[in-house]
Amino acid sequence: xxxxxxxxxxxxxxxxxxxxxxxxxxxxxxxxxxxxxxxxxxxxxxxxxxxxxxxxxxxxxxxxxxxxxxxxxxxxxxxxxxxxxxxxxxxxxxxxxxxxxxxxxxxxxxxxxxxxxxxxxxxxxxxxxxxxxxxxxxxxxxxxxxxxxxxxxxxxxxxxxxxxxxxxxxxxxxxxxxxxxxxxxxxxxxxxxxxxxxxxxxxxxxxxxxxxxxxxxxxxxxxxxxxxxxxxxxxxxxxxxxxxxxxxxxxxxxxxxxxxxxxxxxxxxxxxxxxxxxxxxxxxxxxxxxxxxxxxxxxxxxxxxxxxxxxxxxxxxxxxxxxxxxxxxxxxxxxxxxxxxxxxxxxxxxxxxxxxxxxxxxxxxxxxxxxxxxxxxxxxxxxxxxxxxxxxxxxxxxxxxxxxxxxxxxxxxxxxxxxxxxxxxxxxxxxxxxxxxxxxxxxxxxxxxxxxxxxxxxxxxxxxxxxxxxxxxxxxxxxxxxxxxxxxxxxxxxxxxxxxxxxxxxxxxxxxxxxxxxxxxxxxxxxxxxxxxxxxxxxxxxxxxxxxxxxxxxxxxxxxxxxxxxxxxxxxxxxxxxxxxxxxxxxx
Numbered sequence: 001x002x003x004x005x006x007x008x009x010x011x012x013x014x015x016x017x018x019x020x021x022x023x024x025x026x027x028x029x030x031x032x033x034x035x036x037x038x039x040x041x042x043x044x045x046x047x048x049x050x051x052x053x054x055x056x057x058x059x060x061x062x063x064x065x066x067x068x069x070x071x072x073x074x075x076x077x078x079x080x081x082x083x084x085x086x087x088x089x090x091x092x093x094x095x096x097x098x099x100x101x102x103x104x105x106x107x108x109x110x111x112x113x114x115x116x117x118x119x120x121x122x123x124x125x126x127x128x129x130x131x132x133x134x135x136x137x138x139x140x141x142x143x144x145x146x147x148x149x150x151x152x153x154x155x156x157x158x159x160x161x162x163x164x165x166x167x168x169x170x171x172x173x174x175x176x177x178x179x180x181x182x183x184x185x186x187x188x189x190x191x192x193x194x195x196x197x198x199x200x201x202x203x204x205x206x207x208x209x210x211x212x213x214x215x216x217x218x219x220x221x222x223x224x225x226x227x228x229x230x231x232x233x234x235x236x237x238x239x240x241x242x243x244x245x246x247x248x249x250x251x252x253x254x255x256x257x258x259x260x261x262x263x264x265x266x267x268x269x270x271x272x273x274x275x276x277x278x279x280x281x282x283x284x285x286x287x288x289x290x291x292x293x294x295x296x297x298x299x300x301x302x303x304x305x306x307x308x309x310x311x312x313x314x315x316x317x318x319x320x321x322x323x324x325x326x327x328x329x330x331x332x333x334x335x336x337x338x339x340x341x342x343x344x345x346x347x348x349x350x351x352x353x354x355x356x357x358x359x360x361x362x363x364x365x366x367x368x369x370x371x372x373x374x375x376x377x378x379x380x381x382x383x384x385x386x387x388x389x390x391x392x393x394x395x396x397x398x399x400x401x402x403x404x405x406x407x408x409x410x411x412x413x414x415x416x417x418x419x420x421x422x423x424x425x426x427x428x429x430x431x432x433x434x435x436x437x438x439x440x441x442x443x444x445x446x447x448x449x450x451x452x453x454x455x456x457x458x459x460x461x462x463x464x465x466x467x468x469x470x471x472x473x474x475x476x477x478x479x480x481x482x483x484x485x486x487x488x489x490x491x492x493x494x495x496x497x498x499x500x501x502x503x504x505x506x507x508x509x510x511x512x513x514x515x516x517x518x519x520x521x522x523x524x525x526x527x528x529x530x531x532x533x534x535x536x537x538x539x540x541x542x543x544x545x546x547x548x549x550x551x552x553x554x555x556x557x558x559x560x561x562x563x564x565x566x567x568x569x570x571x572x573x574x575x576x577x578x579x580x581x582x583x584x585x586x587x588x
Contacts, residue, residue: 257382
């Protein structure tokens, strides 16, 4: 009986998911409704209708031979159904835990521990009630019980199986077919795609009427702010540095701005960086060697930094400085935490500041340099700041413009910077994918609505402020685990730049002389991160050393894991559930 109940619950859950998904894809052609809302409506309707017309059975219970009745063996009433399936199961077991986890800030350990303890206490109470009353708590509060009933009609069993099978097959087809038909795009394009509807056309119209060259947009921000923060995409993404290079190479930058601040680079190597930027190298080979040495040794948190974009950008700035007078030379400041790799051990590496402390160190570094330039009345006090992900999130304010107690205000370097330099700092999001605590599982922004809108508009490279825009009023979903109507994009960023669609984003790794006289040093540093990491690096050096001294380029597989899990993985679960249905249907 226990396993029948487990499989019955699984089949019902999967069936409701499939119905909700198909309804969602259909409704999305007109208007977007949160999939969870559609799932909730489907849940309530499914149990209410099934219990009413099938006498305490769902489609799954009809197959597994189970029936829900009152404790007096009478037919369940609507009130009992709502208490049992909607309040006790859906709200208390699904919605509330999902909401808590969804809003949980994993960077605040007190929240994590409190949540974990509460979950354990609730689970313990549920187990105690089960052992005392031999029934789950949702049956106790709803005065119902589940019984084995072999008298289920053949017609009902047949209809139940056909309904579950047909909906399951349709769902699997909808999920898998786009990836099969567009196999080459399955790694970089999210399926099913967001449709062209009234909403996406409206967003596309906004793009067409507010299209502005992203470089011109950045310089318009410099007219109002002294520091413009660009929120970097994934570190290896290369095309974003094509945009940054266009900004830096503009005569207005060398003439009026002149300063770059980057998250990459330990403050300990600032003098080395300054000498590098002011050195004219005799040939390309010498420049490559010097750039490789600088990049290999100036990373703060990792034994090395193998991404091509930083290497090429270092060379790019060096060459600009080599052809301009001293008054137009660009200053570049590393802001990351000071480290000394020559004396680094496993113990000292573990003590390196992380999270809020690291962000404050970076923000304080920029603030000190900026204020020093202001105090000295330097003509070029403005600067372009390049920060990655949450380091680029801005100061969260309430509707009156006052600083709130939101945890991002103490976590993000840009928020700290805005707080210390009020009115002097703005931040710009470059089109990317949300990423947070799910590692390499990235989903599309706003379920793909933004990307589809730009596609309809012709994917123009453009920039605009979030304030008074459709995009700025969308809920902030840059953290997959923290998407909430509490924050909108205009609350976190000043503006937005679209530069090339996702399918044109590329990653480049490797550069000339990357491992030149560096293998032993890299292994020693890697040991500071642990033996497993050292072994991984050692194997990479042995297997890839010849290739790492040249650039390896490929498309960024943003959607690889997303499509595998959301489409292939869930389709596998649906297929497995369908097999379980068939087994129960074949039983007498």
